[in-house]
Amino acid sequence: MKKVIDDLSNELKISCILVSHDPIDTLSWADQILVLEKGNLIQKDEPQAVYFHPANEYAASLFGTYNKLSSFLAQTFQQSAVSQPSFVRPQMFQLTSPENGIEATITRINFMGGYNQVEVEAHGDKIILNTMEPLLNLGDTVYIRLETKKPSEI
Numbered sequence: 773m774k775k776v777i778d779d780l781s782n783e784l785k786i787s788c789i790l791v792s793h794d795p796i797d798t799l800s801w802a803d804q805i806l807v808l809e810k811g812n813l814i815q816k817d818e819p820q821a822v823y824f825h826p827a828n829e830y831a832a833s834l835f836g837t838y839n840k841l842s843s844f845l846a847q848t849f850q851q852s853a854v855s856q857p858s859f860v861r862p863q864m865f866q867l868t869s870p871e872n873g874i875e876a877t878i879t880r881i882n883f884m885g886g887y888n889q890v891e892v893e894a895h896g897d898k899i900i901l902n903t904m905e906p907l908l909n910l911g912d913t914v915y916i917r918l919e920t921k922k923p924s925e926i
Contacts, residue, residue, distance in 0.1 A: 839898075841859075
């Protein structure tokens, strides 16, 4: 269906507006996404920007699992001053070596088929990350880092 609508809009040189109750569907369809909260426009941007850099917690929650990092952890990962919480997707975290990451303890492991969704606790914050690492156990100490490249560079 996406291909048909895309082909038609290109052939006829028309714009299409997709209204959806499943926002994740819009990520692959849209050139621009407008996020409305209580009738107010809170974010207008390309799908990748809305997904990886949501304007607020509401926008983050529309597009799946996210982490709300405290200012302390955001500063720890980004090594710069952060005055408000940061919203980070699980796939932006990576397991790493002790010298390249911060210490965390595994509190939950969910097998998701092609990957494990792992919940860890670091400095009192809960962080969810996705990894293909198969040899993890509850209670393990791991080291995590936040991918600092832009999503388009990953």
